[in-house]
Amino acid sequence: MKFTIEKSNFLAGLNHVARVIAPNSLFEILKGIKLELNENVLVLKASDSLVSVEFSIDAYDDDKEIITIEEEGQVVLPSRNFIEIIRKAPTNLIEIETIDNNILVKSGKSEFNVKGYDANEYPEFPVISKEHSLTLDGKVFNDIIKETVFCTAPNDQRPILEGVNFTLNNKVLTATATDSYRLSRRQITLEEVADDKEFNLIIPRKALTYFQRMIEEGKDQVEIFYENNRIVLYYQNVVYTVLLISGNYPNTNKLIPTVFECTFVSNGRELFDAVDRVSLMSREDKDDIIKLIVKDNMLEISSQSKDLGSAVEEIKVESTLEEDVFEISVSGRYLKEAIYAIASEEIIVKFSGELTAFIVQPADYHRDIIELILPVRTY
Amino acid sequence: MKFTIEKSNFLAGLNHVARVIAPNSLFEILKGIKLELNENVLVLKASDSLVSVEFSIDAYDDDKEIITIEEEGQVVLPSRNFIEIIRKAPTNLIEIETIDNNILVKSGKSEFNVKGYDANEYPEFPVISKEHSLTLDGKVFNDIIKETVFCTAPNDQRPILEGVNFTLNNKVLTATATDSYRLSRRQITLEEVADDKEFNLIIPRKALTYFQRMIEEGKDQVEIFYENNRIVLYYQNVVYTVLLISGNYPNTNKLIPTVFECTFVSNGRELFDAVDRVSLMSREDKDDIIKLIVKDNMLEISSQSKDLGSAVEEIKVESTLEEDVFEISVSGRYLKEAIYAIASEEIIVKFSGELTAFIVQPADYHRDIIELILPVRTY
Numbered sequence: 001m002k003f004t005i006e007k008s009n010f011l012a013g014l015n016h017v018a019r020v021i022a023p024n025s026l027f028e029i030l031k032g033i034k035l036e037l038n039e040n041v042l043v044l045k046a047s048d049s050l051v052s053v054e055f056s057i058d059a060y061d062d063d064k065e066i067i068t069i070e071e072e073g074q075v076v077l078p079s080r081n082f083i084e085i086i087r088k089a090p091t092n093l094i095e096i097e098t099i100d101n102n103i104l105v106k107s108g109k110s111e112f113n114v115k116g117y118d119a120n121e122y123p124e125f126p127v128i129s130k131e132h133s134l135t136l137d138g139k140v141f142n143d144i145i146k147e148t149v150f151c152t153a154p155n156d157q158r159p160i161l162e163g164v165n166f167t168l169n170n171k172v173l174t175a176t177a178t179d180s181y182r183l184s185r186r187q188i189t190l191e192e193v194a195d196d197k198e199f200n201l202i203i204p205r206k207a208l209t210y211f212q213r214m215i216e217e218g219k220d221q222v223e224i225f226y227e228n229n230r231i232v233l234y235y236q237n238v239v240y241t242v243l244l245i246s247g248n249y250p251n252t253n254k255l256i257p258t259v260f261e262c263t264f265v266s267n268g269r270e271l272f273d274a275v276d277r278v279s280l281m282s283r284e285d286k287d288d289i290i291k292l293i294v295k296d297n298m299l300e301i302s303s304q305s306k307d308l309g310s311a312v313e314e315i316k317v318e319s320t321l322e323e324d325v326f327e328i329s330v331s332g333r334y335l336k337e338a339i340y341a342i343a344s345e346e347i348i349v350k351f352s353g354e355l356t357a358f359i360v361q362p363a364d365y366h367r368d369i370i371e372l373i374l375p376v377r378t379y
Numbered sequence: 380m381k382f383t384i385e386k387s388n389f390l391a392g393l394n395h396v397a398r399v400i401a402p403n404s405l406f407e408i409l410k411g412i413k414l415e416l417n418e419n420v421l422v423l424k425a426s427d428s429l430v431s432v433e434f435s436i437d438a439y440d441d442d443k444e445i446i447t448i449e450e451e452g453q454v455v456l457p458s459r460n461f462i463e464i465i466r467k468a469p470t471n472l473i474e475i476e477t478i479d480n481n482i483l484v485k486s487g488k489s490e491f492n493v494k495g496y497d498a499n500e501y502p503e504f505p506v507i508s509k510e511h512s513l514t515l516d517g518k519v520f521n522d523i524i525k526e527t528v529f530c531t532a533p534n535d536q537r538p539i540l541e542g543v544n545f546t547l548n549n550k551v552l553t554a555t556a557t558d559s560y561r562l563s564r565r566q567i568t569l570e571e572v573a574d575d576k577e578f579n580l581i582i583p584r585k586a587l588t589y590f591q592r593m594i595e596e597g598k599d600q601v602e603i604f605y606e607n608n609r610i611v612l613y614y615q616n617v618v619y620t621v622l623l624i625s626g627n628y629p630n631t632n633k634l635i636p637t638v639f640e641c642t643f644v645s646n647g648r649e650l651f652d653a654v655d656r657v658s659l660m661s662r663e664d665k666d667d668i669i670k671l672i673v674k675d676n677m678l679e680i681s682s683q684s685k686d687l688g689s690a691v692e693e694i695k696v697e698s699t700l701e702e703d704v705f706e707i708s709v710s711g712r713y714l715k716e717a718i719y720a721i722a723s724e725e726i727i728v729k730f731s732g733e734l735t736a737f738i739v740q741p742a743d744y745h746r747d748i749i750e751l752i753l754p755v756r757t758y
Contacts, residue, residue, distance in 0.1 A: 308494060
């Protein structure tokens with residue numbers, strides 16, 4: 001393999017795929033990045049077994065030559081050091097040549113001879129059937145991830161809850177995540193999808209957070225091909241293959257209350273800031289408890305810590321309560337994260353009882369999103 | 380104690396003094412910040428036993444009222460949480476009131492009751508005699524620290540080498556640091572100082588790096604009062620008291636070579652970048668060895684790693700060598716840090732032998748600074 005490439009294009013590709021690499025991988029070769037140069041395309045590959053990425057760089061960008069190819073071929077390079085070598089290279093054009101498993105890097109008067117891995121030992125990425133697919137707007141997909149992924153269960157609990165459940169039924173795409181103390185559910189109707197198209201997939205958190213970073217701007221379409229145990233996402237010049245979590249995701253619809261004892265509407269930012277301040281006194285306690293009291297269109301938020309002291313704050317809300325007082329205790333962090341995910345100017349909070357899960361939603365229901373939080377028993 | 384204070388002024392003071400606090404201090408009360416409000420000045424105090432800081436906020440800044448005082452007094456507050464409470468306070472004016480050791484913080488509709496410490500248990504800061512003092516330009520002092528402190532020995536080696544030695548003799552201020560593998564010495568003549576003023580002090584690294592951050596802009600004068608075992612620095616509205624390292628700093632003058640076998644002059648930036656690149660292949664090895672070969676006005680820099688591969692780079696230099704070749708091995712990091720400290724467009728490197736210490740200096744000698752590095756034996 002021998003080629004000359006524009007530094008910035010090469011570096012962008014290397015950095016993109018390197019993010020998926022697990023530095024402590026059990027498989028030495030998965031600490032590397034595979035380069036494949038064939039038919040005017042350089043493909044950079046990296047994988048952590050769960051998520052595999054292929055980043056393509058065309059030799060020509062319109063009429064501009066990005067890669068000058070002298071000889072096709074493939075090699076696996078050690079990612080960490082190699083990226084710094086390219087980043088620090090003194091010239092804009094970088095010459096790469098392989099001799100067996102060694103990679104020669106020339107840039108101006110600087111020459112590196114980098115030990116690589118045997119390309120034949122690099123695992124083949126699985127091939128997926130292209131029978132079933134769905135196209136989503138990148139921004140919409142990114143939003144759905146942001147709105148749900150924070151509610152997945154931490155590692156080492158129930159593996160099935162470590163992913164987000166994506167289902168499609170009657171044109172409605174539903175994304176659900178829960179750690180069994182709280183739940184986030186976002187729904188969206190996809191008008192252009194056939195009525196009878198259906199799926200039920202659990203995408204692991206790690207793949208979603210990685211993917212979210214990669215499509216941050218989210219200006220293009222994401223094409224998703226799915227099978228029982230894996231999905232493949234096409235986004236711009238990159239292909240991501242993801243192993244899914246297998247098993248049956250619990251049916252969470254029955255958990256969502258429909259009758260409410262007390263509701264209030266509040267400015268989202270004001271409520272977030274007040275909860276943020278009051279939880280300064282609770283966040284170091286295991287349960288991170290803050291107390292909410294609704295009364296006369298006022299919400300009192302308070303916390304009490306044996307070691308640190310106490311905090312209390314009042315904000316004006318529009319409440320459905322008239323003479324009564326409604327009181328509930330909740331994790332400060334869960335409430336903050338729910339308000340943040342709702343990201344709405346006005347939010348509505350709906351309580352069905354002092355010991356049952358309550359709902360946080362946009363007050364104008366402009367997005368079909370539900371955040372559900374279980375209160376904390378304090379007695 | 381009861382007062383109202385501008386949020387931004389209070390926060391600046393709290394952040395400034397908090398940086399000195401050791402979060403794992405053995406003395407619980409040293410995790411706190413002491414407030415003393417007397418005679419129209421609020422003083423914030425913090426200490427890690429080695430460095431103690433006093434930050435003063437005047438009640439009036441010209442005609443503008445910064446603090447409205449209702450009652451003088453003192454209290455010790457828990458630094459970490461308290462600073463966040465002030466940072467997140469919703470209003471620009473913050474009301475502070477103490478009740479025993481509790482601190483009430485009011486800002487708009489937000490109220491905190493923070494548990495503090497007993498102010499009587501906070502240690503008194505030592506008082507220094509004002510007999511001996513020296514005034515230095517803040518920027519000059521900052522430069523001297525930057526040029527020397529990186530050569531101090533790491534912790535748990537010879538305690539005396541964990542500081543920078545500052546001496547004054549015949550108007551010449553000398554700052555020296557060495558970890559016994561390399562040395563940095565900066566001298567400056569202070570014309571306005573009396574001929575017979577003398578000192579010999581070892582200021583601990585921790586105090587210098589902390590102080591460096593604090594005077595970063597360095598636009599004012601630093602007034603330094605010194606005694607045998609401590610110094611007190613006055614800078615703007617802040618007073619720093621520092622315990623010195625006791626003992627006799629080694630005489631390092633005899634280590635500096637005066638006869639040279641080979642010297643070269645190079646562009647500082649070019650040399651730094653080349654060494655930076657080549658040491659990508661050596662930096663993970665314990666000795667971090669790069670090899671320098673001077674020949675025919677060319678410098679070849681190379682490195683070799685059993686695991687990673689090799690690197691080589693040539694740069695043009697002006698050398699005093701004619702037909703010979705001069706070869707030496709050196710730690711890549713030490714050489715990079717020396718060039719960085721010299722911070723000169725052109726630098727001169729002076730070798731007295733392949734196994735003896737060599738010198739890095741500004742080629743135009745515009746500052747009296749010497750970086751000395753011991754080579755690495757490779758056989």
